[in-house]
Amino acid sequence: MEHLNPGSPRACHEDAEPLDLVCVGAGAKGVAVAAKVHALNSCTDMGLRVAVVDAVAPGAHWRGDSGFTSGHETLGTRPEKDVGFPYRSERSFPRVHEALNDEMIRLSWARYLIDRTGYSGWVDAGVQGVTHRRFAEYLSWVVERATNGISHLTERVTRVDRVDDALWTVTTVAPGGAVRTITARAVMVTGPGAVRALDVEPSAAHLVLDARSPRDALAALGRAGARVCVVGAGESASSAALAIAASTTQRLHIELMTSGLVASRAESPVENRVYSDPESVDWSRRSEHERRHFIRRTDRGVISGDAVARLMNDDRVVLTEGRVLSVWERDGRAVVRVRRGEQISDVPFDAVVNCTGFDAAEGVRALLGPTTEVALEAMLEVPLADVAEHGALAHDLALRGVTPPLFVPALAGFAQGPGFANLSSLGLMSDRVVAAVAARRARRGAPVGGLASVDARRGVADAVLR
Template sequence: MSHSSTLSPSPADESWTVSGHDGAPLLVIGAGPKAIALAVKSHVLRAVGFDVPEVIAVERDRPAANWCEGRGWTNGRQPLGTLPEKDLGFPYDCAVWGDSQDPVMGELAQRMTGFSWTGHLLDRGGYARWIDRGRPQPSHREWADYLEWAADRVGLRTVIGEVRRAELVDGGWALGVDSGNGQTVVHGCGLVVSGPGPATGVVPTDGDRVLSTGDFWRLTAEGLPEWARRVMVVGAGETAGTIVRELALSLDRDVTVVTPRATVYSRGESPFENRYYSDPTGWAGLTEADRREFIRRTDRAVFSQEVQRELAPAANVTWEPGRVVGTRHTDDGQFVVDLVYAQKQRRLPTDLVVDATGGDPLWFGQILGPRAEGALRAALGGPVTRDGVERAIDASLAVTGLPAPLHLPNLAAFAQGPGFPNLSSLGLLSDRVLAAYTPSAHRESARSRTRRSPATSRTEQTGSRFSLPSTNAGAAHP
């Protein structure tokens, strides 16, 4: 199989020569943290002699766009929900590539620290100031700056446009990309679906009284209307938590959180829970019930402890258990939300509703071509369901049984570990994915070549003017 051409046709020919699996790149939909972590690890691995694919991201906006204001997911001022030391290389464990005593592994880890959060601060001259301020959580905007810095340093190649079709072709993947000025086809050996996809929600939005997450952040940038004094937020995850914090603390609105359970729970963040996020060793040995309970208590429909602490003194936040089944205007002019809980329906008046229940993790199914969709159904042995996909995720975070790898880290928590869908183990995620394209025999050959190669300069090793081991202490997750 040959993948000599990466892009075809292109309105402006550009050199897209790549190295790696038969010369074909690894394609990533979205240029966010996962894509950038993969690009950094690929860059570093190739620098020490490993034959791994180059990474090409397809992004409709810009790298790290979802972490910036104006893109519909944040206003940029919200604090990061994960410790910044859990950065693009965390947990800096090179076990996938060789024995920890091998000098090549030390070089690999050292090079990766050049792309760490602290490496970024050192390169920008802000490290001492960050330490002196007590190592505060960066804002989403500051985290975006870090991600863009790393993407720029490794030269992440990005195709700007929206993916309209993903199809299996000749043992690889072909993405049909709409750039707004025409169609481009991007070919690769594997495909990673990294983004959250479009926000779906559970309530039909109208952009007026019922807002999606994107509608909310766009409206707050313009100025939330004064008539919206009572706001109902549907959802109890971290997306909802940031919206509740903005409404209650920054905008001084009365907020009711609609949660599917008895109350708004806080996220478990002790060392016992966090260990599985950083190191999922033993995860697959847990019972299914325990794995799902763990994910439910630590990552789904829970507010972070930081958000809980900030909201604790607020008298303008309450909650209602239930499921929203509709919204409507009543005959007396009120706008109400219909809730169902314990098979009983209630009606609650409000001024505004924000649906913060997030996106559909199976959104990629909408862009699969007929061959890809048929192959996925065959691999799952039936319809494409969330449970079916979650059970089929292998160690490389890909669906087992497809002719070309389809990596779905956002659906890998149940089978492989809770840290893969979020920011908790980006370094391990990139190791798992890239190792799938490098057989163990090739890894040994690469290590042997590296041992015989002359030493490189410190700047070349780290990718930064400075290098400082990341202070990987603690472990929250987004």
């Protein structure tokens, strides 16, 4: 990616032609879209212009120095499911899919290993899973090579506003404090979203950490005789519990409190196919009950088999069932009120770690200006908080009925396929988003690849998209 200096007019885009797309976040989804745009621009005259904006670095949440993970945990998705997987671009780009896939192969996991002279070792080791940190390194490698039409801003997005039916503005703050506005014809918001809140009294707030907390902060909880309650049942909960346990050999008590039985992730060929290629099983035509049940069984509150084994083999970790109602402070400790069936009890701990999950819709809402939030909910005809539940995500992974497009793949699992909400189908996700962006560029008045005439523009669009 092209890294633009903070404060440069070119980075600001305030006076330039609006960008085709701004990606908020340079995690796996943002990098996958950047890779697809690079590949499409490299094999056609489409000439898309996209900015990827992230306050830290590509794959920051996976590195281990920005919270969320220690970086040493094994990625729940196989690395072969890279930024181009499943390489089925014929559905979105039927005329150029072979060239497009060839370009994407240059950015694949296998090509990364070859470039790092590590391919044979990985194969000889039995194509094992990789750590979160190693996958982040792969994303950074992709960023360095996906440059055609892509700019990267190391800035924090503070606000997204809808101007009209054609334009968004994205406000960012550079590390030095400079504020700038980017104008774009579409926006994609990525990232896990906001942490789901526990009912914590203000006096106890200093005793409660969450899944985003740096691992050194969690490690500090691992002192002799400490009692720590980790609330949640998914990968973030297991990661937090394992980080605390690994920080010391001292005796302590780590209670992993879940609202139901802990389940490990299903990884059969059937489940994998649904995540990789939901179109192959007519996902969107299946009943609501079947789709909800499948996601609940395979993705919600489940932990990898490796993590479950490590938790169960550490006698300092106890798995209990209970629903946390509230947390308050008493005598310098966190008191957790827990409901178990009809019984309610108050249990003291030295600290609590909230790993109850993330709310992607709240993460989007937090970025929107007040008038934009009202306008979006009027177009959606449902509260923004309920769009995933109502399946209000279109085929292109944008909020249905919202103009200009606002793509939120993390909310599209129920409506379009469970793999769009995680890393299981990054190539299919980017196909849908980039095809929608390319179609809009071809329909409007701006040149495509330097072609000024309407007929020439339509010719490029027909050659690429039809």
